Amino acid sequence: MCLYVHGMSMPGARSHGQLSISASSAPRDLLTDRPSHAGAWTAKVITLFPEAFPGVLGLSLVGKALAEGLWNLEAVDLRLFGAGKHRSVDDTPSGGGAGMVLRADVMGSAIRQACREVALPLVYLSPRGRHLDQAMVQRFSEGPGMVLISGRFEGLDQRVIDRFGIEEVSLGDFVMTGGEIAAQALIDAAVRLLPGVVGNAASIEGESFSNGLLEYPQYTRPATWEGRDIPDVLTSGDHQAVAKWRRQEAERLTRERRPDLWRAYSGKDP
Numbered sequence: 001m002c003l004y005v006h007g008m009s010m011p012g013a014r015s016h017g018q019l020s021i022s023a024s025s026a027p028r029d030l031l032t033d034r035p036s037h038a039g040a041w042t043a044k045v046i047t048l049f050p051e052a053f054p055g056v057l058g059l060s061l062v063g064k065a066l067a068e069g070l071w072n073l074e075a076v077d078l079r080l081f082g083a084g085k086h087r088s089v090d091d092t093p094s095g096g097g098a099g100m101v102l103r104a105d106v107m108g109s110a111i112r113q114a115c116r117e118v119a120l121p122l123v124y125l126s127p128r129g130r131h132l133d134q135a136m137v138q139r140f141s142e143g144p145g146m147v148l149i150s151g152r153f154e155g156l157d158q159r160v161i162d163r164f165g166i167e168e169v170s171l172g173d174f175v176m177t178g179g180e181i182a183a184q185a186l187i188d189a190a191v192r193l194l195p196g197v198v199g200n201a202a203s204i205e206g207e208s209f210s211n212g213l214l215e216y217p218q219y220t221r222p223a224t225w226e227g228r229d230i231p232d233v234l235t236s237g238d239h240q241a242v243a244k245w246r247r248q249e250a251e252r253l254t255r256e257r258r259p260d261l262w263r264a265y266s267g268k269d270p
């Protein structure tokens with residue numbers, strides 16, 4: 001949690017180290033130093049590639065919500081905290097080996113800058129982290145926001161993770177070149193749960209994972225496509241029968257595809 005670092009000295013922190021991303025329909029115009037919307041859910045992303053933001057977060061419902069001030073997005077440019085005249089952010093791994101590691105002093109300064117005003121949970125996107133799931137997303141969306149650290153190279157110096165008690169979150173069992181895509185995935189999933197972002201709240205309620213089940217199959221017009229019909233029950237007008245069919249399909253799919261979810265679900269709600 002950012003609160004952890006309040007009141008500490010901030011060696012190396014520079015006031016120009018943070019780029020604010022706020023409302024605009026043109027993504028490259030979103031990098032401004034305009035003040036954020038006070039009190040709104042806030043995501044701050046520490047990254048070597050601030051230009052990767054807002055990326056997909058500037059599109060569709062989440063982008064519209066950003067433009068309307070329902071949430072704030074700030075990219076903290078790690079390079080601006082770099083050491084020396086070359087603003088170096090990485091160094092060779094202690095003990096030898098391939099690749100480079102993000103320096104603890106540089107990342108520490110960026111974290112303190114990102115945390116200077118508000119207490120937010122600190123998250124490092126990392127393949128070693130706990131797998132992202134809907135319960136975690138819900139927890140983050142119910143808080144004030146988060147500071148996300150996008151790694152690059154071989155990742156962060158372990159001392160930074162330990163010092164700040166940073167939670168590690170993984171997108172899955174695969175390795176990407178950087179944490180920016182993972183950060184955008186987590187932010188997108190959290191923001192769409194904020195009140196007012198998805199117009200029809202009911203469309204969130206029945207979704208996969210929201211009730212411990214995968215979602216039932218979806219259909220829409222035309223009624224027949226390449227010889228395949230929409231199941232009769234969905235066009236019957238019988239709402240109870242539709243609800244029953246959807247429940248059965250959600251249970252069937254979960255049982256077949258996700259025995260882990262099914263065990264948790266059927267143990268809790270036999």
Ligand SMILES: C[S@@+](CC[C@H](N)C(=O)[O-])C[C@H]1O[C@@H](n2cnc3c(N)ncnc32)[C@H](O)[C@@H]1O
Pocket residue numbers: 124125126127128149150151152153154155156169170171172173174175176177178179180182
């Ligand atoms: C090349 S990876 C570093 C991998 C690290 N050396 C390891 O083996 O665990 C660089 C950065 O990409 C991000 N990253 C890669 N895969 C990820 C995943 N599955 N989930 C979240 N972040 C990931 C992390 O921020 C990581 O620090």
